[in-house]
Amino acid sequence: MEMIKLKPAYKDYLWGGTKLKDIYGMKTDLDIVAEAWELSAHPDGPATVENGSYAGKLFTEYLQGMGKAVWGKNAQHFEQFPILIKFIDAKQALSIQVHPDDEYALRVEHEYGKNEMWYIVDCEPGSFLYYGVNQNLTKEEFRAHIENDTILDVLNKVEVKKGDCFFIKSGTIHAIGAGCLICEIQQNSNSTYRVYDFDRVGVDGKPRELHIQKAVDVSQLTPSAKNGEPEGKKESFDGYSDTLLAASEYFTTNEYEVEKEVALRADETSFQSIIILHGEGKVVSEKQTLDFKMGDSIFVPAGFGDFKVIGKCSFIKTNL
Numbered sequence: 001m002e003m004i005k006l007k008p009a010y011k012d013y014l015w016g017g018t019k020l021k022d023i024y025g026m027k028t029d030l031d032i033v034a035e036a037w038e039l040s041a042h043p044d045g046p047a048t049v050e051n052g053s054y055a056g057k058l059f060t061e062y063l064q065g066m067g068k069a070v071w072g073k074n075a076q077h078f079e080q081f082p083i084l085i086k087f088i089d090a091k092q093a094l095s096i097q098v099h100p101d102d103e104y105a106l107r108v109e110h111e112y113g114k115n116e117m118w119y120i121v122d123c124e125p126g127s128f129l130y131y132g133v134n135q136n137l138t139k140e141e142f143r144a145h146i147e148n149d150t151i152l153d154v155l156n157k158v159e160v161k162k163g164d165c166f167f168i169k170s171g172t173i174h175a176i177g178a179g180c181l182i183c184e185i186q187q188n189s190n191s192t193y194r195v196y197d198f199d200r201v202g203v204d205g206k207p208r209e210l211h212i213q214k215a216v217d218v219s220q221l222t223p224s225a226k227n228g229e230p231e232g233k234k235e236s237f238d239g240y241s242d243t244l245l246a247a248s249e250y251f252t253t254n255e256y257e258v259e260k261e262v263a264l265r266a267d268e269t270s271f272q273s274i275i276i277l278h279g280e281g282k283v284v285s286e287k288q289t290l291d292f293k294m295g296d297s298i299f300v301p302a303g304f305g306d307f308k309v310i311g312k313c314s315f316i317k318t319n320l
């Protein structure tokens with residue numbers, strides 16, 4: 001069993017920028033990189049394995065070949081690999097949207113719902129996003145605001161800074177604002193209900209489809225108590241610090257800031273995904289060493305055992 005480095009799948013959606021190429025050094029012929037799918041077994045954009053016996057193969061092929069054991073015990077009940085992690089460079093704002101929970105999505109869309117988390121990797125001064133509503137609303141009031149084009153008036157607009165973190169529980173209406181570079185951890189699902197698109201048109205010159213009734217069905221119409229704070233406090237140890245960003249039944253995500261090194265472990269319960277935010281270094285075990293730089297994605301299979309992250313860097317670790 002080995003640790004693998006993944007090359008992301010890139011997406012050149014119109015709203016994207018060039019920071020992932022210019023600052024993160026991602027190599028692609030695309031002019032724009034809106035999204036880099038770093039840990040992805042999604043058919044719309046699987047990552048590619050860079051090293052080891054599956055080098056050059058898709059991450060989906062690796063998972064098929066290795067079997068569910070590499071997901072870990074906590075993920076066995078999912079039919080598909082449960083997590084998708086992306087970098088998102090929003091040069092322009094994304095549409096206002098909401099995702100259903102599992103119960104609604106399984107009934108209506110025949111797939112899982114979607115909880116997601118945003119970590120603000122970087123942002124331009126004055127950048128903001130929309131996170132839930134800013135007042136209690138009835139379904140009728142919410143629908144009227146969508147239909148009258150006044151939905152932005154009742155959304156919670158939050159100015160953001162580096163390191164902010166938002167757990168977007170299913171049912172929370174949300175949108176990424178212009179100038180945000182985000183690492184998004186999400187359930188591997190595509191159920192998205194768009195409610196407002198800033199009156200823009202798509203590549204075909206037509207407005208993109210809205211899903212107003214479904215959005216009214218699933219939206220939580222009370223303000224959230226949290227506003228960009230991680231779930232846990234930053235804990236400092238010799239040579240590194242560890243902050244719990246979000247814990248849920250779908251994923252647990254921590255941010256590590258490393259001065260020298262940190263010892264980690266992938267036991268039988270879960271894989272460990274490492275996404276490098278800043279700096280460089282290496283991931284080392286008794287049998288293997290992988291160099292990394294910012295923007296890299298490393299997948300450590302469940303049951304791999306002990307490994308260390310060595311170097312001055314920060315990264316996000318996700319497991320189930």
Ligand SMILES: [Zn+2]
Nearest residue numbers: 097099116174
């Ligand atoms: Zn979303």
